[in-house]
Amino acid sequence: MKLNVFLLFSILSAGLVKAQPDTSSLTYRLELGATGGNGTYAPLWLTANRYGLSSTNPNSGYLRAGIAYDKQFSHGWRIEAGLDMAGGIHHTQPVSIHQIYSDFSWKMLTLSVGSKERPGFPLAKNTALSSGMMVEGSNTQPVPQIRGEIKEYLNVPGTKGWFAFKGHIAYGSFPENGWQKDFVRPGQYYVKNVLYHSKSLMMRLGNLEKLPLELEFGILMATQFGGDKYLKLAGGSDQKVLDMPNNLKAYWKAFWPQAGGDDTPEGEQVNVEGNMLGSWNFALNYYLGEWRFRAYLEHYFEDHSQMFWQYGCWKDGQLGLEITFPKNRWISSVVWEGLSTKDQTGPLQYDSFWGQFPEYQISADDDYYNHYLYGAWQYQGMGMGNPLLPGPAYNADHRITFRSNRVTAHHLGFNGQPSPEWGYRVLVSFAKHWGTYKAPLDKQCKQFSSLYEVTYTPAWAKGWKVSLALGLDRGNYLGNSTGGMLTLQKTGILF
Numbered sequence: 001m002k003l004n005v006f007l008l009f010s011i012l013s014a015g016l017v018k019a020q021p022d023t024s025s026l027t028y029r030l031e032l033g034a035t036g037g038n039g040t041y042a043p044l045w046l047t048a049n050r051y052g053l054s055s056t057n058p059n060s061g062y063l064r065a066g067i068a069y070d071k072q073f074s075h076g077w078r079i080e081a082g083l084d085m086a087g088g089i090h091h092t093q094p095v096s097i098h099q100i101y102s103d104f105s106w107k108m109l110t111l112s113v114g115s116k117e118r119p120g121f122p123l124a125k126n127t128a129l130s131s132g133m134m135v136e137g138s139n140t141q142p143v144p145q146i147r148g149e150i151k152e153y154l155n156v157p158g159t160k161g162w163f164a165f166k167g168h169i170a171y172g173s174f175p176e177n178g179w180q181k182d183f184v185r186p187g188q189y190y191v192k193n194v195l196y197h198s199k200s201l202m203m204r205l206g207n208l209e210k211l212p213l214e215l216e217f218g219i220l221m222a223t224q225f226g227g228d229k230y231l232k233l234a235g236g237s238d239q240k241v242l243d244m245p246n247n248l249k250a251y252w253k254a255f256w257p258q259a260g261g262d263d264t265p266e267g268e269q270v271n272v273e274g275n276m277l278g279s280w281n282f283a284l285n286y287y288l289g290e291w292r293f294r295a296y297l298e299h300y301f302e303d304h305s306q307m308f309w310q311y312g313c314w315k316d317g318q319l320g321l322e323i324t325f326p327k328n329r330w331i332s333s334v335v336w337e338g339l340s341t342k343d344q345t346g347p348l349q350y351d352s353f354w355g356q357f358p359e360y361q362i363s364a365d366d367d368y369y370n371h372y373l374y375g376a377w378q379y380q381g382m383g384m385g386n387p388l389l390p391g392p393a394y395n396a397d398h399r400i401t402f403r404s405n406r407v408t409a410h411h412l413g414f415n416g417q418p419s420p421e422w423g424y425r426v427l428v429s430f431a432k433h434w435g436t437y438k439a440p441l442d443k444q445c446k447q448f449s450s451l452y453e454v455t456y457t458p459a460w461a462k463g464w465k466v467s468l469a470l471g472l473d474r475g476n477y478l479g480n481s482t483g484g485m486l487t488l489q490k491t492g493i494l495f
Contacts, residue, residue, distance in 0.1 A: 023071060023072040023073070024069070024070065024071040024072070024495075025069070025070050025071075025493060025495065026067060026068070026069050026070075026493070026494040026495050027067065027068050027070075027491065027492065027493050027494065028065075028066065028067050028068075028491065028492055028493075028494055029064070029065070029066045029067075029068070029084075029489070029490070029491045030064070030065050030489070030490045030491075031062075031063070031064040031065075031487065031488070031489045031490075032061075032062075032063055032064075032487070032488045032489075033053065033054065033061060033062050033064075033485065033486070033487045033488075034060075034061040034485070034486050035054065035055070035057075035058070035059065035060050035061065035483055035484070035485045036058070036059050036483060036484055037058045037059065037471070037481055037482050037483020037484060038058060038481060038482055038483070039058050039473065039479055039480055039481025039482065039483070040058070040478070040479045040481065041056045041057075041058060041394060041473075041478055041479065041481060042054070042055065042056055042057060042058045042060070042471065042481065042483050043449060043450075043451070043471025043472060043473045043481050043482065043483045044387065044388075044390070044429070044447075044449040044471070044473055044478065045427050045429075045449055045450065045451035045469075045471050046451070046469060046471040046483055046485045047387075048132065048139055048387035049127070049131075049132050049137065049138045049139050049387060050138070051098070051117050051138050051139075051140070051141060051142065052092075052139075052140045052141035052379070052380060052382055053086060053088075053098070053141075054485075055088065055090050055091050055092075056381075056393045056394060057090035057091075058481060058483055059090065060088060060089055060090040060091060061088060061089045061090075062086055062087065062088035062089070062091060063086070063087050063088070064084065064085070064086045064098065065084070065085055065086075066082060066083060066084030066085065066098070066099060067082065067083055067084075067494075068080070068081070068082040069081045069082070075106075076105075076106055076107040077105070077106055078103075078104075078105040078106075079102070079103070079104060079105075080101075080102070080103040080105070081101065081102045081103070082099050082100070082101050082116070083097075083099065083100050084097070084098040084099035084100070085097060085098060086098040092179055092380045092381060092393075093177065093179070093380075096141070096177075097115065098115070098141065098142070099114070099115050099116055099117060099142060100114050100115055101113060101114030101115060101116040102114060103116075108150050108151075108152065108154045109148070109149075109150060110147075110148070110149050110150070110151060111146075111147070111148055112145075112146075112147040112148075112149065113145075113146050113147075114144060114145075115141070115142040115143065115144045115145075116142050117138070117142055118138075118142065119137065119138055120132070120133035120136075120137040120138070121149075121151075121168065121200065121220075122166055122167060122168070122200040122201070122202035122218055122220060122281065123202070123216070123218075123220070123279075123281040123283060123296060123298060124283075125296070125320065125322075125335075126322055126333055126335050126413070128413070128415060128425055129322075129333060129334075129335040129413030129414065129415060129425065129427065130320065130335055130337065130411075130413065131318075131337050131339065131386055131387065131388055131409070131411040131413075131427075131429060132385070132386045132387050132388070133298070133385065133386065134279050134298040134300045134317065134318055134385050134386050135220050135222055135277060135278060135279050135298075135300070135384070135385055136198065136220075136222055136384045136385065137384075137385070137386075139382050139383055139384065139385070139386075139387045139391075140378070140379040140380065140382040140383070140384055141379060141380060141382075143172050143173075143174065143196055143379060144172050144173060144175060145170045145171060145172025145173075145196060145198075146170065146171055146172065147168055147169070147170035147172075148168065148169050148170070149166075149167065149168035149169075149170075150165070150166045150167055150168070151166065151168075152166060153165065153166050153202075153204050154166060160207070161207045161209065162205060162206065162207045162210075163203070163204070163205060164203070164204045165201065165202065165203045165204070165218075166201075166202050167199070167200050167201040167202060167218070168198070168199065168200050169198075169199045169255075170196070170197065170198050170199070171195070171196065171197050171251065171254075172195070172196040172197075173193070173194065173195050173196055174194045174195075174196060174224075174379055176192075176379070176380055179380050179381070180192070180375075180400060181230070181232060181238065183381065183392070183398055183400065184232050184398055184399070184400060185232065185397075185398045186232050186233055186234045186235075186236075187231075187232065188231075188232055188398065188399055188400075189229060189230065189231055189232070189241070189375065189400075190229075190230055190232060190375065190400060191227045191228065191229050191230070191373070191374055191375060192227060192228050192230065193226065193227045193228055193246075194224050194225075194226060194227035194374060195224070195225050195226035195227060195246060195250075195251075195254070196222075196223070196224065197222065197223045197225065197251070197254040197255065198220070198221065198222040198223070199220075199221055199255065200218060200219065200220040200221070201218050201219060202216060202217070202218030202281065203216065203217055203218055204216045206285075208287065212286060212287040212288065213284070213285070213286055213287075214283075214284070214285040215282075215283070215284055215285075216281070216282065216283040216284075216285070216296075217280075217281065217282050217283075218280075218281050219278060219279070219280055219281065220278050220279050220281060221257075221276065221277070221278035222276075222277055222278060222377075222384075223254045223257070223274045223275060223276045223277075224274055224275040224371070224374045224377070225244065225246075225250055225251075225253070225254045225273065225274030225275070226244050226245065226246035226250055226274075227244050227246070227374070228240055228242065228243050228244065229241050229242035229243075229244070229373060242265070242373065244264065244274075244373070245260075245261070245263050245264065245273075249261075250273065250274075253272070253273045253274065254273075254274055254276075257272040257273075257274075257276050257303075257304075258272060258273065259271065259272060259273065260272070260273035260274075261273075265373065267372060267373075268373075271303050271304075272303055272304070274374075275371040275373070275374045275377065276302065276303055277300070277301065277302045277303075277368075277369075277377060278300075278301055278302075278307070279298045279299055279300050279301065279317065280297075280298070280299040280301070281296070281297070281298055281299075282296060282297045282299075283295065283296040283297075284296075289326065290326035290327065291323070291324065291325065291326055292322075292323070292324035293321075293322075293323055293324075294320075294321070294322040294323075294324075295319075295320070295321050295322075296319075296320045296322075297314075297317060297318070297319050297320070298317045298318045299314065299316070299317040300316050300317045300318070300341065300368070301316075302366045302367075302368060303366070306345050306366070315340070315343040315345075316340055316341050316342070316343050316344060316368075317339075317340065318337055318338070318339045318340075318386065319337065319338045319339075320335065320336065320337040320338075321335070321336045321337075322334070322335045328416070329416060329417055329418050329419065330416045330418060331414060331415075331416045332415050332416050332417055333414065333415060334412075334413070334414040335411075335412070335413045335414070336410070336411070336412050337409075337410070337411040337412075338408075338409070338410055338411075339386060339388055339407065339408065339409040339410075339411070339431075340407070340408045340409075341368050341389065341405055341406060341407050341408075342406045342407065342408055342434065344365065344366040344367065344368055344405075344406065344437065345365070345366055346365075347365055347437050365437045365438070367405065367436055367437065367438065368389075368402070368405040369383060369384075369385060369389060369391075369402045369405050370401050370402050370405060370436065375392070375399075375400035375401055376391065376392055376400050376401050376402055378391045378392055378400065378402075380393075381393030383402065388407060388409045388411070388429060388431050389402055389404070389405055389407055390402075390403075390404075390477075390478060394478060402436070403435065403436075403439075404433040404434065404435045404436065404441060404445070404477065405436055406433070406434040406435060406436060406437070406440075407431055407432065407433055407434070408431070408432050409429060409430065409431035409432070410429070410430050411427070411428070411429040411430075412426075412427070412428045412429075413425065413426065413427045413428070414426055420457075420459065421456060421457055421458055421459055422454070422455070422456055422457075423454070423455045423457070424452075424453060424454050424455070425451070425453050425455075426450070426451065426452055426453075427449075427450060427451040428448075428449075428450045429447075429448070429449045429450070430446070430447070430448050430449075431446070431447045431449075431477070432444060432445070432446055433445040433446070433447065433477045445475065445476045445477035446475050446476060446477065447473065447474075447475030447476075447477040447478055448472075448473065448474045448475050449471075449472075449473050449475075449478075450471070450472045450473075451469055451470070451471050451472075452469065452470045452471075452472075453467060453468070453469035453470075454467070454468050454469075455467045462492075463490050463491045463492045464488075464489070464490055465488075465489045465490075465491075466486075466487070466488055466489075467485075467486070467487040467489075468484070468485070468486055468487075469484065469485040469486075469487075470482075470483075470484055471483045471484070471485065
């Protein structure tokens with residue numbers, strides 16, 4: 001609450017700062033979305049990668065209204081601020097603050113405070129066509145945080161433009177406003193007051209003025225830590241069963257992963273404190289005239305297992321290929337992605353909590369996106385990572401866990417702009433599910449998910465945009481569903 005008050009004050013007061021009139025702007029955005037269909041859940045691509053604004057319910061709707069302020073000063077200083085409210089029918093919250101943030105920038109450095117929509121970082125993907133990020137992306141509502149970052153590549157002096165880097169460090173929290181307690185059933189566990197940390201470093205080699213080839217590589221790490229674990233009792237009451245440390249030492253251990261102390265469960269003392277996960281990121285870009293070819297890889301890991309490919313290379317992660325076409329009104333870009341989380345360093349052969357056996361592999365059964373203390377790498381029911389691994393909101397038993405995290409999938413996306421007013425995109429995905437090592441599915445499940453979307457931006461109605469989408473799911477994991485989504489958006493400049 002205190003953070004929201006501070007941010008609101010920043011937004012309202014930013015415009016009082018004296019500067020040249022032509023360096024500031026105040027814009028607005030109004031958006032109405034409605035989804036209707038059949039099935040147990042809405043089609044996957046009518047829900048996924050929409051920053052938590054869409055619902056898994058096959059029939060839902062939302063209204064969104066926001067303002068954004070941007071002011072530039074001399075000497076490279078800049079202030080950006082935004083306030084975005086949303087209300088919905090058949091959503092996790094009937095009314096919520098979707099975004100509230102203030103960004104303070106000096107040249108390439110930015111201090112960002114609050115909840116803000118942030119596309120995948122540091123590995124850039126085509127957000128309209130990609131299936132999503134492995135660690136964190138656009139599949140959930142924005143996580144409130146304090147974030148220092150270099151958002152764009154910064155050339156290193158003395159390298160003549162051949163070497164550049166970008167990155168960030170952030171701390172925040174998951175204010176789920178009672179969602180977990182309301183979602184779980186008596187006899188099930190949930191957590192409150194969980195803290196958040198993430199950091200990244202991405203480097204780039206290449207100088208397009210000399211060579212049409214670029215190599216990008218780096219790492220992203222994220223952590224859930226602190227918080228309290230509760231058992232929901234009959235009648236709606238609860239019982240605290242665990243209080244994880246949230247002192248300065250806990251913040252340091254989130255930044256520099258290490259084993260927990262005596263104030264943590266034994267599992268944290270054997271491994272690292274908190275739920276730590278991340279990815280190694282690679283990309284290769286080749287430019288041929290107006291053509292652009294991009295290949296990328298996210299190598300996913302949890303804790304120290306497979307962080308440095310100890311048990312085999314390239315087993316789990318996401319491989320992607322993107323082609324950006326020269327001026328072509330029918331096809332602008334094509335993206336293919338292959339995803340695998342099936343291996344997870346292999347099945348567990350024994351439990352090392354009660355003994356050490358150096359002659360055997362002791363790192364296995366990683367249970368991606370799940371954690372015995374924090375439940376799952378999720379926010380308000382939606383997975384923080386790739387949506388082809390559906391989050392707890394899809395669980396009929398209301399447990400806060402990923403029911404299936406051993407998945408292989410193929411994904412294809414392409415879009416075009418046949419005319420200045422009309423655009424389209426198509427997403428097609430096919431996934432196989434095996435459940436988890438601890439709770440395998442009775443049989444292999446298959447799921448087909450697709451999206452067919454048309455967007456109209458009329459020249460005669462400045463600032464208006466209408467999108468009509470058809471979603472189609474078929475399979476025995478999420479089930480069969482067909483649905484349509486209408487989105488009406490109006491943007492403009494107040495000054």
